Amino acid sequence: MNFKRLGNTGVLVPEIGLGTWNYKGGVKPLRAGIELGALLIDTAEGYYTEDIVGEAVLPFRDEVIIATKVSGRNLAHDSVLRSCETSLRKLRTDCIDLYQIHWPNPVYPIDKTMSAIEKLVDRGCVSYVGVSNFSVEQIEEAQHYFPNYPIVSNQVLYNLNSRDIEKDLLPYCCDNNITVMAYTPLDFGRLCRLDSGVLSIIAAETGKTEAQVALNWCVCRENVIAIPKADSVAKTVENCGASGWRLSAEQLRRLDKAF
Numbered sequence: 001m002n003f004k005r006l007g008n009t010g011v012l013v014p015e016i017g018l019g020t021w022n023y024k025g026g027v028k029p030l031r032a033g034i035e036l037g038a039l040l041i042d043t044a045e046g047y048y049t050e051d052i053v054g055e056a057v058l059p060f061r062d063e064v065i066i067a068t069k070v071s072g073r074n075l076a077h078d079s080v081l082r083s084c085e086t087s088l089r090k091l092r093t094d095c096i097d098l099y100q101i102h103w104p105n106p107v108y109p110i111d112k113t114m115s116a117i118e119k120l121v122d123r124g125c126v127s128y129v130g131v132s133n134f135s136v137e138q139i140e141e142a143q144h145y146f147p148n149y150p151i152v153s154n155q156v157l158y159n160l161n162s163r164d165i166e167k168d169l170l171p172y173c174c175d176n177n178i179t180v181m182a183y184t185p186l187d188f189g190r191l192c193r194l195d196s197g198v199l200s201i202i203a204a205e206t207g208k209t210e211a212q213v214a215l216n217w218c219v220c221r222e223n224v225i226a227i228p229k230a231d232s233v234a235k236t237v238e239n240c241g242a243s244g245w246r247l248s249a250e251q252l253r254r255l256d257k258a259f
């Protein structure tokens, strides 16, 4: 497994983490991923998977980065504090490694949200802070009201079929040391199917699977890590095999052109 720096911190994160939205696999696939170096697990209060993540991580707590999220509907100051407390309990930990704002929500003034999150960092309940589904302007505004700590990550939709972030957001995050966590990196599994043209040809050339090629394409970008979700041990092992090697520049060009 290759690792990258989380934002501008000294913390290393695996370029393939484990997603848990709609996750129904129990502890085994998560532990299989952890054993292969996928030492970042993404969850959210809104996924109802914090319990299983907490259980899976328990024996490896010091090695694994737990990334969870406060929902967009809970961004009022006191709601953030309450949400964090509940997440800590469900995750069976006393500190969330990466706490992310799941969605921006203009109903709640961002200054109040960020002030609550600052309290959580000051109290030691949260180590690092990230956002999700934020535009460049929204990151800048959130950072403005959170001057004492950096926003280290932005979790956004990114896969071969969804490349909107390449225009502004990805270069901005790269220039500002913000890790991009690519969600839905397999396009809900669509990129894993055979007969998808160039993807299958490159899978055959590299001796990898389509899923591995699609994930490797994501993490070839300098500051991008990917968090595929898989319910089985076999698929989790396959996805972890997307790291530790690189597509060639020529293969990347063919994929970029085809999608």
Ligand SMILES: NC(=O)c1ccc[n+]([C@@H]2O[C@H](COP(=O)([O-])OP(=O)(O)OC[C@H]3O[C@@H](n4cnc5c(N)ncnc54)[C@H](OP(=O)(O)O)[C@@H]3O)[C@@H](O)[C@H]2O)c1
Pocket (backbone or CB within 6 Å): 018, 019, 020, 021, 022, 042, 043, 102, 132, 133, 155, 156, 182, 183, 184, 185, 186, 187, 188, 189, 190, 192, 211, 227, 228, 229, 230, 231, 232, 235, 236, 238, 239
């Ligand atoms: N921040 C946000 O707003 C947001 C939004 C969406 C997702 N996310 C995060 O990103 C994670 C991943 O995104 P996602 O779950 O939407 O989609 P995804 O990871 O692109 O795709 C998941 C689907 O692909 C299948 N799959 C996984 N590995 C496979 C493989 N090697 N071969 C064949 N099929 C495979 C899974 O099958 P099975 O699981 O059925 O085995 C599942 O049906 C989420 O779990 C969540 O943590 C965040």
